Amino acid sequence: MKNFTLLFITIFLLVGCSSKDENENWFDSKEEAIKHGLKMEGVQDTNVLEEINIDGEAFLVFFNAASEDYVDLGIANIAYENKKYSWFRSKAFTKVNTSKNENAIEISWKVESKSGKKYTAYAGTLITDDAMKIQTEEGFITPIINKKLGIYYYLN
Structure with missing residues (x-):
């Protein structure tokens, strides 16, 4: 019985450690990876707000x-390895308050690329249409503003 248990655990570990992520798909083009990722997320391409490139990493x-x-905001890394592209999201959607009845809320969270690089995302309620600055780890910056949704966001 001990040998059977040991064999079962060994096979389980080998199969579990050698399998790839089931949701990981690689494509020949960035556009194909984005199309597949948006389909997995259940959203339309009209829901894409911005592509941001930082340190050689592409984020959507x-x-x-x-x-x-x-607004449920998502940030995905469009990974590039071995001349192929893949959709990678390290965090679930983040709920950004847009209610004008509430006090303005600014939130930040960590985002990781497939290659392991870590970034900080900032988002919040758009109070004024005027040029605004938010404080980040790098100092005060002007975020990306989306007037239609009533939010701002920034990734660094």
């Missing part, structure tokens, strides 16, 4: 739900 900012009170 998008949303999957929006109302008068909130």
Whole structure:
């Protein structure tokens, strides 16, 4: 019985450690990877807000739900390895408050690329259409503003 248990555990570890991520798909073009990623997320390409490039990493900012009170914001890394592209998202959607009835809320969270680089995302309620600055780890910066959704966001 001990040999059977040991054999079972060994096979389980070998199979578990050698299998790839089931959601990981690689494509010949960035556009194919984005199309596949948006389909996996259940969102349309019209929900893409911005492509941001930092340190050789490409990120796509998008949303999957929006109302008068909130926007579900997502950030995905479009990974590039061995001349192939893949959709990678390290965090779930982040709910950004857009209600004008509430106090303005600014949130930040960590985002990781497939290659392991770490970044900080910032988002919040757009209070004014005027040029605005937010404080980040790098100091005060001007974020990307989306007037239609009533939010701002920034990734560094």
